[in-house]
Amino acid sequence: xxxxxxxxxxxxxxxxxxxxxxxxxxxxxxxxxxxxxxxxxxxxxxxxxxxxxxxxxxxxxxxxxxxxxxxxxxxxxxxxxxxxxxxxxxxxxxxxxxxxxxxxxxxxxxxxxxxxxxxxxxxxxxxxxxxxxxxxxxxxxxxxxxx
Numbered sequence: 424x425x426x427x428x429x430x431x432x433x434x435x436x437x438x439x440x441x442x443x444x445x446x447x448x449x450x451x452x453x454x455x456x457x458x459x460x461x462x463x464x465x466x467x468x469x470x471x472x473x474x475x476x477x478x479x480x481x482x483x484x485x486x487x488x489x490x491x492x493x494x495x496x497x498x499x500x501x502x503x504x505x506x507x508x509x510x511x512x513x514x515x516x517x518x519x520x521x522x523x524x525x526x527x528x529x530x531x532x533x534x535x536x537x538x539x540x541x542x543x544x545x546x547x548x549x550x551x552x553x554x555x556x557x558x559x560x561x562x563x564x565x566x567x568x569x570x
Contacts, residue, residue, distance in 0.1 A: 431455055439452045440452075457558040
């Protein structure tokens with residue numbers, strides 16, 4: 424937030440004063456907070472969309488579930504909430520029947536299912552729209568404070 428405050432004020436050494444101050448400074452702080460929030464949410468939305476794209480590309484590429492898992496988790500630990508991981512455990516013919524059934528149930532509620540991922544993306548898009556609205560409001564207040 425301090426970085427945005429310094430950009431808005433036009434002083435590279437400026438520090439925001441949260442305890443009162445003049446209306447211009449308070450408007451600049453609100454605008455800096457709004458810009459910072461919008462930047463974080465936009466980055467989160469973009470990263471999530473890229474993850475969705477990578478998953479869809481792997482699925483459309485004709486890769487087997489095991490190949491997708493090896494590609495996705497190369498050098499990382501398995502994510503036991505991942506739909507492909509759970510389905511792999513569910514389809515294990517040598518596994519315990521209880522564990523296979525439990526993995527099937529968990530796979531239906533996995534946050535990496537396409538429907539769940541679309542829902543999360545819609546939530547992120549709503550957060551971004553809210554942040555854009557807050558930025559517009561803060562910008563109007565900042566412009567009024569300058570005059």
